[in-house]
Amino acid sequence: MILDQSLIKNILVIKLRAIGDVLLSTVVLKSLRSAFPDAKLDFLTERRSREVVEGNPTLSSVIIFDAKNDNSIGLILDVRRQQYDLVIDLFGNPRSALVTLLSGARYRVGYRFGWRKYCYNVVTEPRGDRVHNVDFNLDALRRIDIPITDTPLKFPVTPVADGFAKEFFEGEKFVDKFVIALNPGGGWLTKRWRGRHFAELGDMLVERLGASILVVWGPGEEMIAGEIRNLMRHPAVLIPPCNLKQLAAILCRCGMLVTNDSGPMHIAAAVGTPVVAIFGPTNPALQGPVGAPNEVIQNQNILCLGCNFTTCPIGNPCMEELPAEDVFAGAQRLVARNSLAFHHESAE
Numbered sequence: 170m171i172l173d174q175s176l177i178k179n180i181l182v183i184k185l186r187a188i189g190d191v192l193l194s195t196v197v198l199k200s201l202r203s204a205f206p207d208a209k210l211d212f213l214t215e216r217r218s219r220e221v222v223e224g225n226p227t228l229s230s231v232i233i234f235d236a237k238n239d240n241s242i243g244l245i246l247d248v249r250r251q252q253y254d255l256v257i258d259l260f261g262n263p264r265s266a267l268v269t270l271l272s273g274a275r276y277r278v279g280y281r282f283g284w285r286k287y288c289y290n291v292v293t294e295p296r297g298d299r300v301h302n303v304d305f306n307l308d309a310l311r312r313i314d315i316p317i318t319d320t321p322l323k324f325p326v327t328p329v330a331d332g333f334a335k336e337f338f339e340g341e342k343f344v345d346k347f348v349i350a351l352n353p354g355g356g357w358l359t360k361r362w363r364g365r366h367f368a369e370l371g372d373m374l375v376e377r378l379g380a381s382i383l384v385v386w387g388p389g390e391e392m393i394a395g396e397i398r399n400l401m402r403h404p405a406v407l408i409p410p411c412n413l414k415q416l417a418a419i420l421c422r423c424g425m426l427v428t429n430d431s432g433p434m435h436i437a438a439a440v441g442t443p444v445v446a447i448f449g450p451t452n453p454a455l456q457g458p459v460g461a462p463n464e465v466i467q468n469q470n471i472l473c474l475g476c477n478f479t480t481c482p483i484g485n486p487c488m489e490e491l492p493a494e495d496v497f498a499g500a501q502r503l504v505a506r507n508s509l510a511f512h513h514e515s516a517e
Contacts, residue, residue, distance in 0.1 A: 170291050171314045172276055174327070177205055177254045182270065183213045184259045184306075187356065187436040188413065188432030189456075191218040192439060193302045194259045197310055198227040211251070213268070220413035224325035245271045247280045259293075261285055278309050279351070301455055320437040322460045324417045328449050333411065334418035338436070343381055343405050347509070349374050349500070350420060350437075351405075352385040352428035353393050357479045359450045360430050362496075364393045368400035369493040370427065370500075375403040375481060377497070378504065383408060383423065385433055424509050427500060441494070441514050443507055450476050451488030462507045464499035476502050 182202060184194040191214050201210060212222045217403035222231050234244050241264055247254075248268055258269040258279040266379040269277045270288035279289035286292050293312040297305045307317055338344055351371055355361040367384075374380040382405040386394035391407070398405040408419055417436050420426060425435040427445040430453075436497040437444050445464045446457060452475040467474055468491040473483075503509065 170312060172255070174205065176275060177208060179211075179251065179253045179257045179273070180205060180257070181211045181232075181248065181253045181272070182257050182259060183265045185213075185215050185220075185262065185265055186218070186260065188218050188221055189435040190302065191221045191430070192324065192435045193459075194306045195222060195225065196303050196320040197259070197306050198225060200307075200310055200315055200317050202227040203318045204315045206471060210309060211253075213248070213265075213350045217370050221324065222262045224414075225323070226283060226325070241267065244268060248272050258289070258432055259306050259309060268443060276313070279312060280309075288349060289328070293390065297455065299455075301439060301457070303459055322435070324436050325414075326417045326421065326440065326441040330412075330414035330418040331421070334422055337409060337419065338422055341405075345377060345385070346381045347380070347424045348383050349380040349410075350383040350385050350423045350426045350428075352426060352431060352433045353397060354385070354387055354390040354433070355429035355431045357450070359478055359481050359485050359488065361393075362429055362447045362449075362491060364396040365400055366491065366493050366496070367427075369395045370496050371401045371405055373398065374427075374499045374500065375401075378500070380424070382406070383419075383430075385420075385426070387416075387433075409455070425500065425503060427496065430456060437461065438463065443503050443509060445496060445503055447487070447488075447491065449474060449491075450478050450481070452477075462503060464503045466496050466499045468495075483510070 184191050209229045209231050212228050214235050216235045219233050253272050253274045255276045256269045256274040257273045258265045261280045261282045266285035266288040273405045278291040280293050280295040293309050293483050313376045315480050351367050353367050371382045382485040384397050384407045396406050417440050420437045420442050421440045423442050425443045428434040429452045443462045446459045447466050468487045471487045
């Protein structure tokens with residue numbers, strides 16, 4: 170469908186929920202800005218993901234919805250007051266669909282999900298089970314004939330956050346060292362390679378690659394990060410409590426991140442840090458890291474990879490039985506392929 174671009178002065182993009190999914194949705198922003206250079210371009214997301222888009226130079230403003238404290242009626246009224254001409258719903262749950270329907274926008278773009286498809290007057294066929302999440306998001310632009318001009322993922326890092334990371338690295342004497350970060354977190358238990366495996370891998374990285382080990386953690390994950398440090402024979406440092414901007418700035422300064430499928434995986438790739446990504450119940454062809462050099466590791470002895478189960482009826486063997494040697498081999502390949510030994514980048 171070709172839009173009458175002369176009628177579009179005010180645009181809203183909606184993507185709620187997970188940090189990684191919100192980051193992957195930002196691939197649409199540069200193309201929208203290129204097609205509508207003078208338009209007001211806003212982004213609606215939830216509070217936990219706001220730092221993913223705050224500071225993005227293509228955006229005019231960010232609208233924050235707090236599911237715990239805000240009500241949907243208030244959100245709908247706020248959106249309607251903005252008088253958007255084009256609303257693109259990249260999420261498609263009941264709340265985002267109703268916000269789109271009641272926005273008053275001339276053009277309402279969304280996906281053919283159940284009854285929600287009736288909330289849109291431009292309906293896109295969802296291909297989330299066949300293409301990477303990046304292309305799933307770009308399909309909304311293709312549906313309205315917006316040229317795809319530039320799609321690199323970028324995570325905006327502030328000078329303040331970069332200063333935080335610089336001070337941390339200097340305090341830990343990490344400057345001029347090959348720092349490899351380990352991220353044991355993940356949204357579901359079934360996506361998490363076990364702490365004892367990360368500890369075994371950490372010792373391999375120290376002994377065979379001469380790396381310094383940094384353990385990444387977020388809310389509720391400090392215990393497993395501490396477990397890794399305690400199980401390792403060699404010293405490992407936990408990152409300090411930090412927000413997403415500060416985490417991104419820390420990852421900028423690392424030579425590599427070894428990680429489960431998670432928000433930090435996508436943040437690292439977006440800031441250019443090479444990634445070794447461990448996948449089990451999710452499919453890397455659909456949700457894998459994009460942007461930076463990467464290696465994807467899976468337990469190829471398991472026949473049920475990509476099951477998408479949040480609980481596993483057979484004991485989660487894709488994570489329980491994946492050897493540390495396999496993950497180390499992926500790290501070794503990444504080092505060899507990209508001549509990695511030291512990586513230190515300011516985010517400025």
